[in-house]
Amino acid sequence: EAGVAQSPRYKIIEKRQSVAFWCNPISGHATLYWYQQILGQGPKLLIQFQNNGVVDDSQLPKDRFSAERLKGVDSTLKIQPAKLEDSAVYLCASSLDHGSHEQYFGPGTRLTVT
Amino acid sequence: AQSVSQHNHHVILSEAASLELGCNYSYGGTVNLFWYVQYPGQHLQLLLKYFSGDPLVKGIKGFEAEFIKSKFSFNLRKPSVQWSDTAEYFCAVAGAGSYQLTFGKGTKLSVIP
Numbered sequence: 001e002a003g004v005a006q007s008p009r010y011k012i013i014e015k016r017q018s019v020a021f022w023c024n025p026i027s028g029h030a031t032l033y034w035y036q037q038i039l040g041q042g043p044k045l046l047i048q049f050q051n052n053g054v055v056d057d058s059q060l061p062k063d064r065f066s067a068e069r070l071k072g073v074d075s076t077l078k079i080q081p082a083k084l085e086d087s088a089v090y091l092c093a094s095s096l097d098h099g100s101h102e103q104y105f106g107p108g109t110r111l112t113v114t
Numbered sequence: 115a116q117s118v119s120q121h122n123h124h125v126i127l128s129e130a131a132s133l134e135l136g137c138n139y140s141y142g143g144t145v146n147l148f149w150y151v152q153y154p155g156q157h158l159q160l161l162l163k164y165f166s167g168d169p170l171v172k173g174i175k176g177f178e179a180e181f182i183k184s185k186f187s188f189n190l191r192k193p194s195v196q197w198s199d200t201a202e203y204f205c206a207v208a209g210a211g212s213y214q215l216t217f218g219k220g221t222k223l224s225v226i227p
Contacts, residue, residue, distance in 0.1 A: 048214060100165070101213040
């Protein structure tokens with residue numbers, strides 16, 4: 001079974017630039033999550049989708065972050081404009097919407113904002 | 115709001131030593147509890163989870179954790195660590211039925227051969 005795919009794996013941008021991350025969840029997983037993991041901290045949930053609808057985006061800084069999952073499969077997370085404090089690893093996870101709801105994580109995208 | 119506290123930032127052990135990593139949570143309701151592990155260069159993966167029933171939970175690779183409701187704790191244990199257990203360990207909590215994870219800051223474990 002293929003795992004959660006993310007790209008790019010690394011990205012370096014200057015502050016005020018924009019950036020986008022892509023995630024392809026495990027086939028059949030209805031629920032998709034984006035997390036931000038700042039160095040030295042645990043992952044923090046940014047947004048949760050169920051199919052193509054947003055379940056919770058209360059911790060997403062909506063003035064600069066946006067995310068979509070238009071066809072209920074893959075998803076993109078965008079930052080525009082980026083700030084220095086956005087430097088982090090952005091993790092995507094997916095799960096079934098029944099049973100244990102175990103979350104499977106992708107490898108993450110490491111973003112450095114200079 | 116729920117929160118998770120992991121007591122140790124970095125633990126260094128020799129092979130065959132016993133391991134206990136502390137985890138305390140704050141949540142005003144029924145919880146589901148998790149330990150995730152991230153080996154160097156690999157993805158976060160689930161080590162074990164507690165939903166209900168026996169508070170002593172066994173996971174992969176000889177790890178276990180005990181849920182003590184009165185102490186709001188879910189400590190991770192392993193009787194004898196190996197060099198291959200070198201990794202970062204994250205405790206996480208979700209309110210029952212929400213499935214949204216709140217993670218602790220993680221504990222880095224280094225096992226010296």
